[in-house]
Amino acid sequence: MTTxxxxxxRERPTGAPTLETFELVETPLPTPGDGEVLCRTxxxxxxxxxxxxxxxAKGYTRGxxxxxxxxxxxxxxxxxxxxxxxxxxxFVVGGGGWRSCFALPGTALRKIDPKAAPISTALGILGxxxxxxxxxxxxxxxxxxxxxxxxxxxxxxVGAVAGQLAKLEGAHVVGIAGxxxxxxxxxxxxxxxxxxxxxxxxxxxxxxxxCPNGIDVYIELVGGAVTDAVLPLLNTHARxxxxxxxxxxxAEELPPGPDRTPLLMRQILVKRLKLEGMIITDHGAxxxxxxxxxxxxxxxxxxxxxxxxxxxxxxxxxxxIGLLEGKNFGKLLVKVAx
Amino acid sequence: MTTxxxxxxRERPTGAPTLETFELVETPLPTPGDGEVLCRTxxxxxxxxxxxxxxxAKGYTRGxxxxxxxxxxxxxxxxxxxxxxxxxxxFVVGGGGWRSCFALPGTALRKIDPKAAPISTALGILGxxxxxxxxxxxxxxxxxxxxxxxxxxxxxxVGAVAGQLAKLEGAHVVGIAGxxxxxxxxxxxxxxxxxxxxxxxxxxxxxxxxCPNGIDVYIELVGGAVTDAVLPLLNTHARxxxxxxxxxxxAEELPPGPDRTPLLMRQILVKRLKLEGMIITDHGAxxxxxxxxxxxxxxxxxxxxxxxxxxxxxxxxxxxIGLLEGKNFGKLLVKVAx
Numbered sequence: 275m276t277t278x279x280x281x282x283x284r285e286r287p288t289g290a291p292t293l294e295t296f297e298l299v300e301t302p303l304p305t306p307g308d309g310e311v312l313c314r315t316x317x318x319x320x321x322x323x324x325x326x327x328x329x330x331a332k333g334y335t336r337g338x339x340x341x342x343x344x345x346x347x348x349x350x351x352x353x354x355x356x357x358x359x360x361x362x363x364x365f366v367v368g369g370g371g372w373r374s375c376f377a378l379p380g381t382a383l384r385k386i387d388p389k390a391a392p393i394s395t396a397l398g399i400l401g402x403x404x405x406x407x408x409x410x411x412x413x414x415x416x417x418x419x420x421x422x423x424x425x426x427x428x429x430x431x432v433g434a435v436a437g438q439l440a441k442l443e444g445a446h447v448v449g450i451a452g453x454x455x456x457x458x459x460x461x462x463x464x465x466x467x468x469x470x471x472x473x474x475x476x477x478x479x480x481x482x483x484x485c486p487n488g489i490d491v492y493i494e495l496v497g498g499a500v501t502d503a504v505l506p507l508l509n510t511h512a513r514x515x516x517x518x519x520x521x522x523x524x525a526e527e528l529p530p531g532p533d534r535t536p537l538l539m540r541q542i543l544v545k546r547l548k549l550e551g552m553i554i555t556d557h558g559a560x561x562x563x564x565x566x567x568x569x570x571x572x573x574x575x576x577x578x579x580x581x582x583x584x585x586x587x588x589x590x591x592x593x594x595i596g597l598l599e600g601k602n603f604g605k606l607l608v609k610v611a612x
Numbered sequence: 613m614t615t616x617x618x619x620x621x622r623e624r625p626t627g628a629p630t631l632e633t634f635e636l637v638e639t640p641l642p643t644p645g646d647g648e649v650l651c652r653t654x655x656x657x658x659x660x661x662x663x664x665x666x667x668x669a670k671g672y673t674r675g676x677x678x679x680x681x682x683x684x685x686x687x688x689x690x691x692x693x694x695x696x697x698x699x700x701x702x703f704v705v706g707g708g709g710w711r712s713c714f715a716l717p718g719t720a721l722r723k724i725d726p727k728a729a730p731i732s733t734a735l736g737i738l739g740x741x742x743x744x745x746x747x748x749x750x751x752x753x754x755x756x757x758x759x760x761x762x763x764x765x766x767x768x769x770v771g772a773v774a775g776q777l778a779k780l781e782g783a784h785v786v787g788i789a790g791x792x793x794x795x796x797x798x799x800x801x802x803x804x805x806x807x808x809x810x811x812x813x814x815x816x817x818x819x820x821x822x823c824p825n826g827i828d829v830y831i832e833l834v835g836g837a838v839t840d841a842v843l844p845l846l847n848t849h850a851r852x853x854x855x856x857x858x859x860x861x862x863a864e865e866l867p868p869g870p871d872r873t874p875l876l877m878r879q880i881l882v883k884r885l886k887l888e889g890m891i892i893t894d895h896g897a898x899x900x901x902x903x904x905x906x907x908x909x910x911x912x913x914x915x916x917x918x919x920x921x922x923x924x925x926x927x928x929x930x931x932x933i934g935l936l937e938g939k940n941f942g943k944l945l946v947k948v949a950x
Binding site for chain 1: 664671672832835836839848854855856857860863865866867868869870871872873874875876877878879880881882883884885886887888889890891894
């Protein structure tokens with residue numbers, strides 16, 4: 275390894291990103307400074323939140339400026355270490371970005387035990403998406419046995435874990451996903467009670483039939499038509515962790531009127547709904563607990579996952595564009611090197 | 613007292629209620645059954661939530677059907693008691709409705725000590741509105757010293773108490789009210805730091821200037837333009853108890869587009885906002901605590917209140933219509949008898 279490849283934001287997208295949004299650049303191999311670790315990237319995680327980082331609108335953290343490399347979590351193998359706690363050959367996870375190699379301070383990396391689980395799971399069920407699902411489901415929504423839990427993007431990296439956790443609590447879990455293949459997998463593999471295809475007509479009617487006792491928990495990951503179908507079915511004291519809204523990420527304009535904000539506020543009041551936004555970086559203190567619990571459930575075979583693997587860093591832009599359209603099936607990962 | 617007068621819903625209003633919405637009817641004096649208590653009404657409370665009860669839309673509790681008497685809390689003097697715990701001459705508060713007399717089970721009444729505070733306060737600062745303010749402010753929003761708390765309807769029965777409680781916690785309290793007289797009173801009497809007149813232009817700019825450190829707590833009582841001005845100023849982790857939305861109560865249609873729901877959901881996510889609806893009847897268990905705390909603050913002169921008194925049951929409809937337009941100044945009460 276003598277050079278590094280990275281994908282940069284070429285220009286901010288208007289609406290959906292295109293291949294023109296990004297550019298692949300060859301750069302010199304970085305030299306790790308004191309306390310830093312140089313890694314070659316094995317896996318890059320692609321996640322919907324990245325759309326927010328390349329948007330001009332102010333988000334919850336600094337965005338990516340045109341000309342800068344795309345941000346993202348990676349699993350890497352250590353090539354050179356100037357940090358006493360890390361050795362070459364070890365596997366780590368960290369915010370390396372859309373790059374074939376990265377140098378980061380040792381303090382920004384977590385070691386992965388390749389014997390505990392496949393290293394790529396550190397970007398999925400045992401990584402940020404799994405942790406997001408854990409906090410949203412187990413620490414915010416807290417579904418009880420017999421309650422009804424609904425989630426969109428049900429086979430995505432967060433939804434699949436959230437739904438399984440709710441199922442383990444004894445909830446009636448209704449997923450909504452894009453297409454019959456995803457729905458079949460959600461029922462057969464993840465154990466959801468019902469999964470509805472959002473592309474089929476009459477989602478509202480079908481959802482009402484799937485939730486005869488109303489909805490107690492809605493894990494908000496998508497927005498749009500799914501949320502519209504959920505809102506009228508919410509029970510008194512329903513909990514709605516607001517974790518994402520992928521249906522709107524590429525939108526340049528708000529939907530046409532009327533303005534339904536007063537309707538939502540009235541529902542919140544009348545039904546005593548609880549909506550709370552969540553960004554996973556606020557919850558670092560709970561990470562060891564999550565890792566222990568979900569790690570054990572995974573090892574005992576009580577949790578399942580699916581990875582959608584794209585080969586080669588150069589294919590990350592196309593895969594990311596597809597992610598925002600729901601084309602992936604399972605946790606989307608780029609295999610950057612063997 | 614040989615007959616009783618009551619005000620009934622004549623027909624559901626379309627938009628704002630009018631005098632035609634109601635009718636005054638003379639009825640025979642009710643005979644209290646076993647365990648019941650007959651009272652003559654001294655005070656009737658008029659509150660914004662009553663608009664929801666006469667609306668065709670489904671609310672959180674059974675509404676008033678045309679031909680039925682209007683619901684409402686009353687302070688009464690006991691005339692006849694068939695309940696062992698109540699004696700004629702005692703004062704009670706209960707849901708007597710818009711009536712000059714009422715018979716209710718003793719279990720549905722609370723006794724009032726006329727020496728502790730004026731009996732009419734059992735409908736205001738020591739009653740449902742004060743309790744609503746207590747739960748919303750002290751148990752849900754929990755403002756800390758130095759935080760900024762904003763509320764609309766700032767001199768109303770709930771807002772005036774909520775703002776004073778936040779002030780006692782050491783918060784920077786910014787009220788929004790209708791007209792200069794109300795604003796002056798909020799600052800001079802209630803001790804709010806700032807009060808803005810919602811009828812003046814440039815509310816958004818003025819609110820931004822009044823909240824240099826952003827907004828940590830917004831007690832939602834009004835909706836509409838006030839909420840629009842608040843949303844962009846909310847800080848990360850801001851808390852928003854949703855208690856009312858008086859700006860929309862008379863609306864027959866949603867406001868014109870675009871549909872800003874996705875914008876609100878995005879703000880909830882990005883800023884990790886917490887919105888939670890509250891209906892005071894869910895919180896009965898906390899009532900003794902509220903009464904002890906607020907009763908003591910009132911007696912020590914650390915809380916202030918204002919009553920807007922209308923004379924005569926027959927004037928309740930006009931007063932209620934005015935309440936929905938913000939015409940009252942302080943807690944609106946009907947003096948039904950001496």
